[in-house]
Amino acid sequence: MSLTIILVWTIFFFFALVITRSIFALRFSPYRHIPGPRVCKITQYWTLWHDVRLRRVQKIHEWHQRYGNVVLIAPGEISFSDIVSTREIYGSTCRLPKSQYFDNFLAYSNRSIFSTLGAKEHQDVVKRTIAFYRPASVFKPTMLQPVRDNVKKTLEQLARRTENSYATLDILVVCNFFAFDNVTRLLYGPELSTQTIEHETCLERTKLAGWIKAELWNNFFYNFPVARKALNFMFSYCKNKPEFLAADKELADWNMRKVDDAARNPADVAVNSLLYLLTTTTTPNGKPLSKSWIAAELLDNIHAAQSTVALALTYTLWNLANYPEWQKRIRAELSAMPLQEDGLPAFGLLQSSPVLDACITESSRLHPLSSGRAERVVPTTRTYDGILIPANTIVSASTLALHHRSDVFPNPQAYNPERWLDAEGDVLCAMQSCHIPFGYGARLCLGKPFAQASIKHFVVGILMQYEVGVDSCSGTTSWSMAQLGTQNALPRDQRCNLLLKSISLPTV
Numbered sequence: 127m128s129l130t131i132i133l134v135w136t137i138f139f140f141f142a143l144v145i146t147r148s149i150f151a152l153r154f155s156p157y158r159h160i161p162g163p164r165v166c167k168i169t170q171y172w173t174l175w176h177d178v179r180l181r182r183v184q185k186i187h188e189w190h191q192r193y194g195n196v197v198l199i200a201p202g203e204i205s206f207s208d209i210v211s212t213r214e215i216y217g218s219t220c221r222l223p224k225s226q227y228f229d230n231f232l233a234y235s236n237r238s239i240f241s242t243l244g245a246k247e248h249q250d251v252v253k254r255t256i257a258f259y260r261p262a263s264v265f266k267p268t269m270l271q272p273v274r275d276n277v278k279k280t281l282e283q284l285a286r287r288t289e290n291s292y293a294t295l296d297i298l299v300v301c302n303f304f305a306f307d308n309v310t311r312l313l314y315g316p317e318l319s320t321q322t323i324e325h326e327t328c329l330e331r332t333k334l335a336g337w338i339k340a341e342l343w344n345n346f347f348y349n350f351p352v353a354r355k356a357l358n359f360m361f362s363y364c365k366n367k368p369e370f371l372a373a374d375k376e377l378a379d380w381n382m383r384k385v386d387d388a389a390r391n392p393a394d395v396a397v398n399s400l401l402y403l404l405t406t407t408t409t410p411n412g413k414p415l416s417k418s419w420i421a422a423e424l425l426d427n428i429h430a431a432q433s434t435v436a437l438a439l440t441y442t443l444w445n446l447a448n449y450p451e452w453q454k455r456i457r458a459e460l461s462a463m464p465l466q467e468d469g470l471p472a473f474g475l476l477q478s479s480p481v482l483d484a485c486i487t488e489s490s491r492l493h494p495l496s497s498g499r500a501e502r503v504v505p506t507t508r509t510y511d512g513i514l515i516p517a518n519t520i521v522s523a524s525t526l527a528l529h530h531r532s533d534v535f536p537n538p539q540a541y542n543p544e545r546w547l548d549a550e551g552d553v554l555c556a557m558q559s560c561h562i563p564f565g566y567g568a569r570l571c572l573g574k575p576f577a578q579a580s581i582k583h584f585v586v587g588i589l590m591q592y593e594v595g596v597d598s599c600s601g602t603t604s605w606s607m608a609q610l611g612t613q614n615a616l617p618r619d620q621r622c623n624l625l626l627k628s629i630s631l632p633t634v
């Protein structure tokens with residue numbers, strides 16, 4: 127047979143396959159009645175293509191705007207953007223298991239709390255640490271003081287860099303350092319945490335840049351794990367592996383060294399750290415937790431806490447830089463608060479500061495930071511929002527679409543903290559229900575109270591010292607700040623240059 131005939135037959139079979147698959151998907155598939163782009167009904171590759179381009183989250187939001195609350199995003203995968211379905215998917219009643227996507231978050235071959243799939247298994251492991259993250263624990267002065275100290279140290283560092291007047295700085299880098307120092311302190315305690323805030327070029331800090339690069343590649347690697355293996359193999363003999371390949375392993379090794387240090391010198395582990403809790407906790411049959419599970423849980427907490435908090439801070443400051451009138455209103459609120467010895471208002475007062483709250487909440491509505499794939503699996507055929515969903519379908523809620531519902535948030539693209547100050551009764555209730563930056567229900571973010579306390583302290587510290595502005599020459603624009611559809615939604619340019627101008631707030 128000649129090569130031409132083989133080629134013709136190959137093309138013929140390919141088209142026959144595509145046509146058969148399309149006819150099946152559009153006429154006979156159990157998903158044919160679900161609204162969504164036609165191409166998504168036929169193949170999963172269209173959504174996958176947007177995923178590796180880091181545009182998945184935004185695309186799904188666009189599809190919700192076009193097709194409504196229920197959208198088929200790939201054969202067997204459905205996204206929702208209404209609160210009733212969101213409650214059913216994530217609420218404690220149905221307790222749907224997480225999808226296999228979370229296998230990507232295994233560390234040292236262990237499942238951390240975050241990557242545990244089944245509801246029952248999750249209930250068993252979350253018991254170990256849940257009390258550690260509760261407001262009653264993290265809002266204790268012993269837990270909050272290190273955060274406040276880190277704000278102070280960051281401000282001292284900024285004062286040197288702004289020479290007490292003004293400068294344009296990449297605030298994302300500053301926020302990354304702050305978030306990293308905070309979480310490492312929470313996890314490992316003072317002896318084993320970074321404690322390097324003074325040294326901008328220390329090992330951990332230079333590695334942060336690599337971790338951000340690795341984050342940008344993760345969507346590709348999660349979809350094509352073989353590609354990661356192949357690249358790792360190709361570069362295995364290179365001394366200097368590209369940062370995006372080496373960073374994850376370096377962080378994992380660095381974290382494991384902390385666990386080893388703790389095992390060698392248990393006296394160095396502070397009693398209020400997560401490491402202490404994990405090393406002193408036992409399984410139901412009285413055995414200590416395995417070293418690799420402890421390390422996996424700590425590593426997962428770094429992933430969960432570091433870039434999310436850094437980005438929450440960055441976007442809050444970016445929005446305030448664009449709306450200086452809200453900075454003034456926060457400062458007016460703060461000016462009525464007496465300051466503690468460390469120069470910041472007491473946390474109790476920050477907790478009841480409606481303008482500050484409204485500005486941070488509105489920022490997290492416009493820029494949700496963990497808006498990736500919170501997928502769950504429907505075990506049996508059932509109805510959501512009046513639509514029959516076959517068993518084993520992967521379901522998720524689109525955080526971006528919920529946060530931009532125009533019936534709940536009029537003019538949803540606008541940064542308008544006033545909406546949170548004005549709303550009451552049912553309107554406020556609907557807004558709160560559709561605002562899920564920390565997830566929802568049974569798997570709600572454990573670190574939410576700690577994250578909120580860190581964000582408040584940092585924003586207040588900055589606004590008390592500086593007017594934050596947009597520097598039109600810096601290259602940071604709304605375009606460069608548009609979020610990428612990654613697990614932690616980074617800005618497109620991975621930087622945020624803001625102008626910091628010193629001010630002095632009248633003291634009380």
Ligand code: HEM
Pocket residue numbers: 239240241252309312427430431432434435438495496499500501563564565566568569570571572573574576577
């Ligand atoms: C602004 C900052 C943060 C955001 C936006 C955020 C967001 C989220 C979201 C959306 C989830 C749920 C994911 C899912 O349902 O699949 C989650 C889970 C989790 N987060 Fe956070 N997070 C933040 C900060 C933190 C911090 C500071 C910590 C730790 C100190 C933390 C620890 C965790 C853990 C352990 C889980 C897993 C919970 C479980 O499965 O039971 N997060 N986070």
